Amino acid sequence: MEVSSRNQLKGNVKMIKKGPINSEVTVALPGGIEIVSVITTYSAEKLDLREGAEVYALIKASEVVIGKD
Amino acid sequence: MEVSSRNQLKGNVKMIKKGPINSEVTVALPGGIEIVSVITTYSAEKLDLREGAEVYALIKASEVVIGKD
Amino acid sequence: MEVSSRNQLKGNVKMIKKGPINSEVTVALPGGIEIVSVITTYSAEKLDLREGAEVYALIKASEVVIGKD
Amino acid sequence: MEVSSRNQLKGNVKMIKKGPINSEVTVALPGGIEIVSVITTYSAEKLDLREGAEVYALIKASEVVIGKD
Amino acid sequence: MEVSSRNQLKGNVKMIKKGPINSEVTVALPGGIEIVSVITTYSAEKLDLREGAEVYALIKASEVVIGKD
Amino acid sequence: MEVSSRNQLKGNVKMIKKGPINSEVTVALPGGIEIVSVITTYSAEKLDLREGAEVYALIKASEVVIGKD
Numbered sequence: 573m574e575v576s577s578r579n580q581l582k583g584n585v586k587m588i589k590k591g592p593i594n595s596e597v598t599v600a601l602p603g604g605i606e607i608v609s610v611i612t613t614y615s616a617e618k619l620d621l622r623e624g625a626e627v628y629a630l631i632k633a634s635e636v637v638i639g640k641d
Numbered sequence: 642m643e644v645s646s647r648n649q650l651k652g653n654v655k656m657i658k659k660g661p662i663n664s665e666v667t668v669a670l671p672g673g674i675e676i677v678s679v680i681t682t683y684s685a686e687k688l689d690l691r692e693g694a695e696v697y698a699l700i701k702a703s704e705v706v707i708g709k710d
Numbered sequence: 711m712e713v714s715s716r717n718q719l720k721g722n723v724k725m726i727k728k729g730p731i732n733s734e735v736t737v738a739l740p741g742g743i744e745i746v747s748v749i750t751t752y753s754a755e756k757l758d759l760r761e762g763a764e765v766y767a768l769i770k771a772s773e774v775v776i777g778k779d
Numbered sequence: 780m781e782v783s784s785r786n787q788l789k790g791n792v793k794m795i796k797k798g799p800i801n802s803e804v805t806v807a808l809p810g811g812i813e814i815v816s817v818i819t820t821y822s823a824e825k826l827d828l829r830e831g832a833e834v835y836a837l838i839k840a841s842e843v844v845i846g847k848d
Numbered sequence: 849m850e851v852s853s854r855n856q857l858k859g860n861v862k863m864i865k866k867g868p869i870n871s872e873v874t875v876a877l878p879g880g881i882e883i884v885s886v887i888t889t890y891s892a893e894k895l896d897l898r899e900g901a902e903v904y905a906l907i908k909a910s911e912v913v914i915g916k917d
Numbered sequence: 918m919e920v921s922s923r924n925q926l927k928g929n930v931k932m933i934k935k936g937p938i939n940s941e942v943t944v945a946l947p948g949g950i951e952i953v954s955v956i957t958t959y960s961a962e963k964l965d966l967r968e969g970a971e972v973y974a975l976i977k978a979s980e981v982v983i984g985k986d
Contacts, residue, residue: 573712576749577844589938593803593817594798605674607648607705609705626710631706632749633677635700637678637698638685638920644915644918645961662865662886684921699920701913701956706768709711710712729867739812743808743810745838767844768846772817774816775853776852777850778834779849783885783982783984800938801939821854839980839982854953855952855953881926881946881948884978902986905983907982912953914972915975917971
């Protein structure tokens with residue numbers, strides 16, 4: 573499936589921290605950037621996410637806030 | 642201000658495309674990754690965003706979806 | 711690509727209304743339910759969305775509010 | 780109260796899975812479609828959600844991503 | 849309808865700025881706080897929003913970021 | 918850092934309820950309004966949030982739904 577999400581960042585699962593409802597998934601992108609995602613534990617298991625797996629962090633443009641020093 | 646957003650990606654404004662209500666802001670991160678944000682045109686002007694400006698793309702962890710091939 | 715979004719509703723594009731930054735995409739599901747999505751016009755064009763095309767409305771569980779009469 | 784959410788899908792609570800902060804609520808729509816929502820456990824209790832209760836899954840159009848095979 | 853949104857702030861419409869797809873609605877709360885919302889122009893018209901009308905700004909807890917100086 | 922979030926509501930932390938992945942933070946605004954936020958427990962600890970601390974509830978305009986009686 574292709575998706576409309578404007579931001580599709582390819583990386584590898586670095587860590588998964590499971591909770592009762594939600595889990596935290598850390599994705600390491602090339603170049604040292606890390607993206608943290610919170611998804612349902614059900615989805616983490618359904619996608620069979622494991623450390624090292626190649627994944628995409630998908631982010632809708634309307635969810636991105638801009639900050640400036 | 643510090644913010645709770647788990648993802649705070651430092652980069653530079655590459656392009657701003659203004660619409661009547663919303664504007665699209667493209668942020669270039671080091672290493673070639675680009676992040677596209679849609680914010681209100683009012684906010685883009687209030688932050689005085691211009692091409693080249695150093696900014697942060699701020700993304701709440703709960704907004705990140707995981708994809709897998 | 712498989713995605714972590716808990717809600718993946720298969721349907722067909724019924725209507726696309728394009729604006730300068732965002733576009734409204736109406737997806738007709740089997741059984742008469744319609745889902746309206748707002749995505750960037752860029753994404754609508756990149757996915758080459760057209761009326762009748764088979765698509766999925768993808769919705770993260772954390773974005774769904776519950777109402778009760 | 781009427782709400783601006785473009786998507787207001789009427790159904791019945793099929794399952795509630797409670798966690799310490801968030802709970803997962805599954806809503807069965809007519810025709811076999813199910814929608815999963817994550818709301819705070821506080822809200823699930825305040826709305827007195829129980830299996831079988833008639834509810835609405837409310838989804839803002841800007842939260843819907845489009846996928847295409 | 850009652851809704852699960854944890855934040856339900858009662859106020860009055862102060863301003864509506866309509867665009868082709870989205871509109872900006874400013875809600876004045878008692879005490880001088882203002883909340884700005886972006887909803888589809890379709891929804892603004894369907895709810896028949898007008899300046900002065902009593903409305904609620906509804907915000908899901910998972911959408912609120914915390915900042916600290 | 919300045920942020921693009923249209924809604925930046927200054928208040929004080931009234932309560933923090935920590936869960937394994939997410940935490941609930943209640944912010945009391947002047948005038949008696951309270952805002953509830955769900956952020957990751959990691960972020961709550963990183964910002965060193967404590968009862969009484971002065972904080973901002975930051976809300977993107979596109980996340981605000983309008984309700985009307």
